[in-house]
Amino acid sequence: MRGTRVLVLNSGSSSVKYQLLDMADASRPAVGLIERIGERTSYLRHVPAGGPPREREEPVADHGTALKAVAEELARDGLGLDSPELAAIGHRVVHGGRRFTEPTVIDDAVVAEIERLVPVAPLHNPANLAGIRTARALAPHLPQVAVFDTSFHTTIPEYAARYAIDTAVADEHRVRRYGFHGTSHAYVSRRAAELLGRKPSEVNVIVLHLGNGASASAVARGRCVDTSMGLTPLEGLVMGTRSGDVDPAVVFHLARVAGMSVGEIDVLLNKRSGLLGLCGDNDMREVLRRMESGPDAGAARLAFDVYVHRLRKYIGAYYAVLGRVDAVVFTAGVGENAASVREAAVTGLEGLGLAVDPERNAARGGGPRLISPPAARVAVAVVPTDEELEIATQTYALVTGRTDGET
Numbered sequence: 001m002r003g004t005r006v007l008v009l010n011s012g013s014s015s016v017k018y019q020l021l022d023m024a025d026a027s028r029p030a031v032g033l034i035e036r037i038g039e040r041t042s043y044l045r046h047v048p049a050g051g052p053p054r055e056r057e058e059p060v061a062d063h064g065t066a067l068k069a070v071a072e073e074l075a076r077d078g079l080g081l082d083s084p085e086l087a088a089i090g091h092r093v094v095h096g097g098r099r100f101t102e103p104t105v106i107d108d109a110v111v112a113e114i115e116r117l118v119p120v121a122p123l124h125n126p127a128n129l130a131g132i133r134t135a136r137a138l139a140p141h142l143p144q145v146a147v148f149d150t151s152f153h154t155t156i157p158e159y160a161a162r163y164a165i166d167t168a169v170a171d172e173h174r175v176r177r178y179g180f181h182g183t184s185h186a187y188v189s190r191r192a193a194e195l196l197g198r199k200p201s202e203v204n205v206i207v208l209h210l211g212n213g214a215s216a217s218a219v220a221r222g223r224c225v226d227t228s229m230g231l232t233p234l235e236g237l238v239m240g241t242r243s244g245d246v247d248p249a250v251v252f253h254l255a256r257v258a259g260m261s262v263g264e265i266d267v268l269l270n271k272r273s274g275l276l277g278l279c280g281d282n283d284m285r286e287v288l289r290r291m292e293s294g295p296d297a298g299a300a301r302l303a304f305d306v307y308v309h310r311l312r313k314y315i316g317a318y319y320a321v322l323g324r325v326d327a328v329v330f331t332a333g334v335g336e337n338a339a340s341v342r343e344a345a346v347t348g349l350e351g352l353g354l355a356v357d358p359e360r361n362a363a364r365g366g367g368p369r370l371i372s373p374p375a376a377r378v379a380v381a382v383v384p385t386d387e388e389l390e391i392a393t394q395t396y397a398l399v400t401g402r403t404d405g406e407t
């Protein structure tokens with residue numbers, strides 16, 4: 001008999017986040033992360049269930065070394081990669097192009113295809129691949145599954161996925177809207193339907209995933225019909241360090257007038273923009289704190305206003321895309337925790353049936369909850385995302401041959 005546990009790996013450019021989940025009882029025997037991989041000192045944090053967290057700082061040169069450290073930490077609690085309880089490893093893969101519409105068991109051909117997509121996801125796929133390669137080498141006996149950020153968005157109709165550029169160029173270079181954070185949008189839209197006491201196929205939902213990366217999606221009867229991220233996770237909402245939407249001519253202008261290289265502009269828009277670019281802080285908590293008082297409250301306030309203005313535009317746009325909206329749902333670090341962002345995002349939109357109840361909005365709670373007034377025409381809700389649970393569930397279903405479909 002195979003085990004019931006899944007190790008979920010989310011390998012970012014300089015970090016690895018991991019969780020060990022037991023699908024038999026929905027417990028999490030261990031969670032942890034390694035940050036600042038490749039820098040002079042890295043930070044490791046491992047939290048066994050019921051035990052004290054173990055933290056340390058030491059150099060971790062690359063993803064291979066990082067995953068070995070993860071395996072060692074797990075083994076210290078008898079949860080190593082050779083444990084018979086472990087059924088599979090599930091990997092978050094950011095870019096799956098158009099080919100991967102479902103979670104996929106990883107073999108050499110799948111690795112090659114993820115590699116082929118590196119040009120359209122230069123920041124994300126190389127890190128995901130490093131995690132996959134190392135995990136396959138460390139645990140060749142385990143099935144490994146890729147769960148793609150893009151899969152949920154493969155239902156977006158052609159007219160919403162296409163950019164209005166020359167078709168031959170677009171086709172040759174695979175330039176189109178792919179969308180990201182799909183695992184979160186899928187999970188959250190399903191949980192939102194549950195919160196409303198309806199089936200996913202009965203409701204239209206706008207999901208606002210506001211984390212470090214941020215994206216909005218329009219989900220019609222359980223299927224995604226539009227999303228704010230595009231060819232890469234740079235388009236759309238204002239993020240911690242990413243600009244979101246800009247006039248594409250900004251790139252030509254900076255190249256011609258400021259003499260910046262394409263590489264420099266890439267770094268500018270991905271790493272030095274968003275909240276960070278506007279006010280010097282990428283962490284929304286800091287922005288909110290600084291807005292209250294102090295000499296540079298103005299810059300923080302402007303960053304907040306730009307962030308919220310963009311969010312409101314997408315709510316309006318997706319309202320029009322969907323025609324009828326049953327719920328607007330906030331999720332991820334900012335969406336789940338920043339009541340002032342949620343309030344600012346819907347204030348004045350009563351004409352669209354949108355409002356937040358101040359008391360409900362201010363309440364802090366663990367699970368999914370409504371924050372709109374009791375008689376509201378459109379529900380406004382907070383639904384905590386859980387990408388790791390979704391990845392583990394999909395991975396486990398695939399390797400055990402269970403295809404329950406919608407839950």
Ligand SMILES: Nc1ncnc2c1ncn2[C@@H]1O[C@H](COP(=O)(O)OP(=O)(O)O)[C@@H](O)[C@H]1O
Pocket residue numbers: 210211212213240282283284285286288332333334337338
């Ligand atoms: N209490 C809070 N109030 C406002 N923002 C918060 C709060 N807690 C976390 N955040 C914000 O959430 C963001 C991180 O979101 P998260 O979903 O954890 O990101 P990731 O994309 O890395 O998974 C950060 O900008 C952080 O400032």
Ligand SMILES: CC(=O)OP(=O)(O)O
Pocket residue numbers: 094149180181211212213214233
């Ligand atoms: C795709 C993406 O933006 O991911 P993250 O929010 O983890 O950076």
Ligand SMILES: [Mg+2]
Pocket residue numbers: 211332
């Ligand atoms: Mg997250």
